[in-house]
Amino acid sequence: MKAISILGSTGSIGCNTLKVVEFLGGFRVVALGAGENIGKLAEQIRQFQPELVAVKDETCAEELLRRISDFKFQIPKIVVGEAGLIEVATHEAAETVVSATVGAVGFVPTLRALEAGKRVALANKETLVMAGELMTKAARESGAEILPVDSEHNALHQCLRGESRKEVKRLILTASGGPFRAKTKEEIENATRQEALNHPTWNMGDKITIDSATLMNKGLEVIEARWLFDFSADEISVVVHPQSVVHSLIEMVDGSIIAQLGVTDMRHAIQYALTFPKRKNCQLEPLDFAKISQLTFEEPDLEKFPCLALAYKALKIGGTMPAALNAANEIAVQAFLDDKVRLSDIPKIIESVMNEHETQPVVNLETVLAADQTARKKAIMDLENLEKTAAAILR
Amino acid sequence: MKAISILGSTGSIGCNTLKVVEFLGGFRVVALGAGENIGKLAEQIRQFQPELVAVKDETCAEELLRRISDFKFQIPKIVVGEAGLIEVATHEAAETVVSATVGAVGFVPTLRALEAGKRVALANKETLVMAGELMTKAARESGAEILPVDSEHNALHQCLRGESRKEVKRLILTASGGPFRAKTKEEIENATRQEALNHPTWNMGDKITIDSATLMNKGLEVIEARWLFDFSADEISVVVHPQSVVHSLIEMVDGSIIAQLGVTDMRHAIQYALTFPKRKNCQLEPLDFAKISQLTFEEPDLEKFPCLALAYKALKIGGTMPAALNAANEIAVQAFLDDKVRLSDIPKIIESVMNEHETQPVVNLETVLAADQTARKKAIMDLENLEKTAAAILR
Numbered sequence: 095m096k097a098i099s100i101l102g103s104t105g106s107i108g109c110n111t112l113k114v115v116e117f118l119g120g121f122r123v124v125a126l127g128a129g130e131n132i133g134k135l136a137e138q139i140r141q142f143q144p145e146l147v148a149v150k151d152e153t154c155a156e157e158l159l160r161r162i163s164d165f166k167f168q169i170p171k172i173v174v175g176e177a178g179l180i181e182v183a184t185h186e187a188a189e190t191v192v193s194a195t196v197g198a199v200g201f202v203p204t205l206r207a208l209e210a211g212k213r214v215a216l217a218n219k220e221t222l223v224m225a226g227e228l229m230t231k232a233a234r235e236s237g238a239e240i241l242p243v244d245s246e247h248n249a250l251h252q253c254l255r256g257e258s259r260k261e262v263k264r265l266i267l268t269a270s271g272g273p274f275r276a277k278t279k280e281e282i283e284n285a286t287r288q289e290a291l292n293h294p295t296w297n298m299g300d301k302i303t304i305d306s307a308t309l310m311n312k313g314l315e316v317i318e319a320r321w322l323f324d325f326s327a328d329e330i331s332v333v334v335h336p337q338s339v340v341h342s343l344i345e346m347v348d349g350s351i352i353a354q355l356g357v358t359d360m361r362h363a364i365q366y367a368l369t370f371p372k373r374k375n376c377q378l379e380p381l382d383f384a385k386i387s388q389l390t391f392e393e394p395d396l397e398k399f400p401c402l403a404l405a406y407k408a409l410k411i412g413g414t415m416p417a418a419l420n421a422a423n424e425i426a427v428q429a430f431l432d433d434k435v436r437l438s439d440i441p442k443i444i445e446s447v448m449n450e451h452e453t454q455p456v457v458n459l460e461t462v463l464a465a466d467q468t469a470r471k472k473a474i475m476d477l478e479n480l481e482k483t484a485a486a487i488l489r
Numbered sequence: 490m491k492a493i494s495i496l497g498s499t500g501s502i503g504c505n506t507l508k509v510v511e512f513l514g515g516f517r518v519v520a521l522g523a524g525e526n527i528g529k530l531a532e533q534i535r536q537f538q539p540e541l542v543a544v545k546d547e548t549c550a551e552e553l554l555r556r557i558s559d560f561k562f563q564i565p566k567i568v569v570g571e572a573g574l575i576e577v578a579t580h581e582a583a584e585t586v587v588s589a590t591v592g593a594v595g596f597v598p599t600l601r602a603l604e605a606g607k608r609v610a611l612a613n614k615e616t617l618v619m620a621g622e623l624m625t626k627a628a629r630e631s632g633a634e635i636l637p638v639d640s641e642h643n644a645l646h647q648c649l650r651g652e653s654r655k656e657v658k659r660l661i662l663t664a665s666g667g668p669f670r671a672k673t674k675e676e677i678e679n680a681t682r683q684e685a686l687n688h689p690t691w692n693m694g695d696k697i698t699i700d701s702a703t704l705m706n707k708g709l710e711v712i713e714a715r716w717l718f719d720f721s722a723d724e725i726s727v728v729v730h731p732q733s734v735v736h737s738l739i740e741m742v743d744g745s746i747i748a749q750l751g752v753t754d755m756r757h758a759i760q761y762a763l764t765f766p767k768r769k770n771c772q773l774e775p776l777d778f779a780k781i782s783q784l785t786f787e788e789p790d791l792e793k794f795p796c797l798a799l800a801y802k803a804l805k806i807g808g809t810m811p812a813a814l815n816a817a818n819e820i821a822v823q824a825f826l827d828d829k830v831r832l833s834d835i836p837k838i839i840e841s842v843m844n845e846h847e848t849q850p851v852v853n854l855e856t857v858l859a860a861d862q863t864a865r866k867k868a869i870m871d872l873e874n875l876e877k878t879a880a881a882i883l884r
Contacts, residue, residue, distance in 0.1 A: 252745060255651025261768040266778075333778045343750070348764070349757055349771040350647060355738070355746040362744055369743070373656040376744040383661075383728045389784040 095122040098368070099146075099188040099212075101179055101203055103138055104131035106299050107194035107217040107243060107360060112138060114365045117377045121368070127182035127195070127203070130154055136161040139170060146171045146185055148178030176202060183207040190368060193218045194243070196301050198424065198466060205229060205459065211236035215367035217243035219318045220424070224417040225462040226321025240322060241367035245296075246315055247322055248363035249341030249354035251370075254323065257346065265325050266343040266351075267315055268335040269394060270295045272307040275336060279398050283438040287430065290437055295338035295358050304427045305401075308440050309394060313405020314423075317416050320409055327409045332402065334392045339381065357381050400441040404448065413453040414465035421469035422447035429477050439480060447472045490517040493763070494541075494583040494607075496574055496598055498533055499526035501694045502589035502612040502638060502755060507533060509760045512772045516763070522577035522590070522598070525549055531556040534565060541566045541580055543573030571597060578602040585763060588613045589638070591696050592819050593861060600624060600854065606631035610762035612638035614713040615819075619812040620857040621716025636762035637717055640691075641710055643758035644736030644749035645718060646765075652741065660720050661738040661746075662710055663730040664789060665690045667702040670731060674793050678833040682825065685832055690733035690753050699822045700796075703835050704789065708800020709818075712811050715804055722804045727797065729787045734776065752776050795836040799843065808848040809860035816864035817842035824872050834875060842867045 098115065102108045103126040115121040123142040128135040129150045139147060139162055147170045149155050155172045162169060173181050176199070183191050183203035191207040193200050194217040204221045207214050209232045216222070222229055233240055242248050246267045254262065273292050274282045290307040291300060298306070305311035316330050333343075343353040356362050359378050366373070396403045401423070408419040426443040429435045435443070447469050454461050493510065497503045498521040510516040518537040523530040524545045534542060534557055542565045544550050550567045557564060568576050571594070578586050578598035586602040588595050589612040599616045602609050604627045611617070617624055628635055637643050641662045649657065668687050669677045685702040686695060693701075700706035711725050728738075738748040751757050754773050761768070791798045796818070803814040821838040824830045830838070842864050849856050 252651075252747060256647075257650065258768075263775075340748075345775060346768050347770050348760055348768040349751060349773050349775045350761065350768070351750040351776055352647060353735075353748045353750055355748055356744060365743055366745065373653075373741050373743040373745070375742050378744050380658075380740060380744045381746055383786040384788050387785060387787070389786075390782060391778040391784075392782070393779050 095120060096189055097122045097124045097185075097187040098190045098192060099123075099125035099127070099182050099185050099207075100192045100194065101127040101183055101200050102129075102193070102195035102218070104128040104134040105194055105196060106297070107364065108192070109134075110360045111192050111194065111215075111364050111368075112142065114361050114368060115142075118365065118368065118374060124187045125182040125185040127179045129195075132157045132161060140165060143167050144170050145187075146173065146182060148173045148182045151175060179203040180206050183212070184210045188212060190215055192243070192364070192367075193221065196299055198224060198421070201225065201462075202459070205232055208232040208238045208240070209236055211238045213239045213241060215241045215243050215364065219244055219314050220420050222318045222321045223314050223420045224466060225456055225459070226317065226416075227456045228459065228462065230321050241370055242318070242322055243360070243363045243367050244315060244318065245356075245358070245360065245363050246342040247319060248366055249356075250319065250323060250344060252354045252366065253342065253344040253352040257344070257352070259324065261347050262325075263345045263347050264329045264331055265319050265323060266331045266333055266345060267312060267319060268338070268340050268342050269309060269312040269332050270306065270338045271334040271336050271394070272309065274307055274398075275334060282398060283436060285437045287433060290430070294336065300431055301424070301427055304430060305423070308401040308437065309399035310401035310405065310423050310440070312394070313402045314420065316402075316405055317409045327406055332394050334394050335389065337386065337389050339386050339389055355381060401444065404441060404444050408448065411453055413455050414461060415448065415451060415453045417462050417465040418447055418451040418469035419444055421466045422473040425470055425473035425477065435477065435480060443473050443476045443480075446476050490515060491584055492517045492519045492580075492582040493585045493587060494518075494520035494522070494577050494580045494602075495587040495589065496522040496578055496595050497524075497588070497590035497613070499523040499529040500589055500591060501692070502587070502759065504529075505755045506587050506589065506610075506759050506763075507537065508772075509756050509763060510537075513760065513763070513769060517582075519582045520577040520580040522574045524590075527552045527556060535560060538562050539565050540582075541568065541577060543568045543570075543577045546570060574598040575601050578607075579605045583607060585610055587638070587759070587762075588616060591694055593619060593816070596620065596857075597854070600627055603627040603633045603635070604631055606633045608634045608636060610636045610638050610759065614639055614709050615815050617713045617716045618709050618815045619861060620851055620854070621712065621811075622851045623854065623857065625716050635717060636765055637713070638755070638758045638762050639710060639713065640751075640753070640755065640758050641737040642714060642717055643761055644751075645714065645739060647749045647761065648737065648739040648747040649718065652739070652747070654719065656742050657720075658740045658742050659724045659726055660714050660718060661726045661728055661740060662707060662714060663733070663735050663737050664704060664707040664727055665701065665733045666729040666731050666789075667704065669702055669793075670729060677793060678831060680832045682828060685825070689731065695826055696819070696822055699825060700818070703796040703832065704794035705796035705800060705818055705835070707789070708797045709815065711797075711800055712804045722801055727789050729789050730784065732781065732784050734781050734784055750776060796839065799836060799839050803843065806848055808850050809856060810843065810846060810848045812851075812857050812860040813842055813846040813864035814839055816861045817868040820865055820868035820872065829872065830875060838868050838871045838875075841871050
């Protein structure tokens with residue numbers, strides 16, 4: 095039995111991971127880290143009987159205990175906050191840690207898992223965006239493997255299997271283009287929360303769905319790819335492919351292109367990350383070529399989707415700039431989800447934060463966290479200013 | 490300097506091989522085998538100065554000698570016929586032999602190259618169709634490698650690089666569908682030689698272009714794939730993909746699909762076969778995603794294209810049946826190119842030959858050659874009967 099821990103077990107990737115574990119067999123779920131979705135977590139505990147669970151805070155812990163008090167097996171140890179997530183991420187028995195929290199909260203726990211030499215199945219791209227340098231260094235030093243769960247990076251990982259790094263000319267990430275691919279700049283500016291959450295091909299969490307609508311998700315993925323596979327910004331391209339059938343491609347020096355295709359279900363990538371280097375039979379229906387019938391490709395429109403250009407810019411600047419970009423984006427997206435700003439305000443807030451950010455080299459965790467905090471504060475200030483301006487206009 | 494020999498140097502693959510060799514550098518062309526295109530061969534000799542050349546017969550040899558008598562370097566040794574091609578295929582210095590003759594003529598020379606332990610860059614699919622068992626056995630015993638130059642098999646070879654055989658569920662060969670993909674059965678029956686030679690995506694020799702129009706080319710490729718990669722008929726699928734951008738795909742047990750894409754220029758596959766396991770920079774423009782814009786896929790229509798079904802049938806029967814299929818096809822295609830039969834007569838002749846063929850296990854070269862000869866005689870008889878019937882109708 096392979097032992098695994100899951101950070102973010104009640105989210106979309108977390109739940110799918112448990113489905114894969116259930117289907118595959120041969121896995122023991124030793125620790126689960128969640129946030130506030132205590133009902134779902136209680137169900138997961140009943141089914142998978144972990145030894146350890148982490149929740150957001152004491153209130154959540156109490157509620158969880160109430161819900162599982164009738165549990166006839168050993169009640170798991172319950173821990174809270176970031177320290178709790180770190181405990182889940184470094185559980186001694188766990189060989190594989192699925193890092194599937196959303197945003198910066200998974201950052202330190204994931205780093206600790208890598209330092210502890212765990213295989214990390216990484217769905218939390220913000221982690222690499224914030225501190226790819228630290229993460230990959232930790233993995234190198236401990237001998238930990240990072241297996242990407244993002245479908246694009248998972249595809250790249252598959253394409254790169256038989257290839258030598260120096261014979262790969264560039265990585266090509268596909269982007270669905272999100273719900274606003276065919277919309278005008280004006281339509282995007284006035285897009286509602288519901289429109290932005292209506293992703294054409296993937297069913298995912300709210301934050302990543304908004305990131306997909308602005309193409310920031312692809313920008314974060316470009317930065318993620320830089321760290322996962324050691325390619326420079328110039329060697330990573332993005333092509334819009336609305337059907338999301340081709341999950342990504344690599345171009346070789348001899349002009350050959352290798353692509354990975356599949357159905358749009360995260361369980362594929364999760365299973366791959368859990369079973370690598372082996373491949374196991376899958377519970378999903380395979381891709382039906384007769385049904386896909388048509389695949390299209392087009393260049394991304396950086397004017398309509400400035401977030402993608404901002405991400406490339408942050409990657410080229412390097413140091414703490416990607417962490418600042420990521421922090422500003424998290425604040426701005428949350429404000430959009432809270433109906434406080436328009437979709438088109440997101441890149442404006444990010445750009446404003448980037449313009450003020452004093453880039454530092456990433457020397458340690460503290461540098462990154464400081465950059466993250468400063469950028470968040472600045473983004474919140476920008477938001478307040480936006481709200482004041484809006485209020486003034488309405489007055 | 491790597492030494493190479495080319496069987497079929499004046500054909501489409503042969504000429505492209507020399508272009509690749511010229512571009513790459515680091516290769517020494519030690520032997521060239523051609524047929525009757527003496528003008529082209531003389532040019533090649535002037536440029537590449539091989540030590541040995543083979544031509545069809547004495548008449549060709551004399552003409553060649555006349556054409557290169559003013560040659561200021563060492564005049565190559567000139568040999569003739571099948572024995573000559575065998576000498577080219579087994580030239581002591583040659584590490585790689587490009588097998589690019591058309592049809593059965595390359596069969597014995599290619600077998601001899603494999604027995605001699607040469608790397609064979611194989612463009613002549615008939616060789617594997619006739620006697621895949623013998624060819625792969627010879628390669629195993631001598632430690633020779635077979636590198637496929639057919640774009641589809643070359644693509645499969647690339648897709649399979651990082652994968653384990655038992656984790657591959659099936660091979661998926663793409664087919665352009667040829668010039669008659671969207672035509673009715675009646676239009677195909679009455680297709681002219683010119684229409685059949687007008688391939689939508691690939692520029693190739695006459696025989697293979699007709700085979701593409703009947704989908705027999707794909708049928709031969711299914712048999713070829715069986716031997717190159719050790720998959721059964723049930724594990725090899727064909728999907729029609731008119732743009733010929735995706736050169737082929739593999740489906741893994743976990744549902745993931747790996748594809749190889751590229752421009753439709755044989756130099757890619759040739760270069761790959763010459764440089765494997767390395768990849769080198771290429772002289773061709775890479776695939777332009779903005780230009781391809783759309784890729785489509787559909788199931789092949791076995792009723793409109795019975796040749797594909799016949800090839801699957803021959804592969805399932807096994808033994809000498811694929812050799813009989815191949816022989817009948819060669820005769821029938823030549824008759825079509827000579828305006829003696831209609832396109833729709835090709836599968837009829839093949840089916841008639843297959844119905845009469847007494848399948849033998851492939852124990853040695855002689856079994857295969859005997860099956861080939863018997864099938865050819867039967868096909869020629871069928872042709873004569875067809876002509877008689879046609880003459881009777883016209884009378």
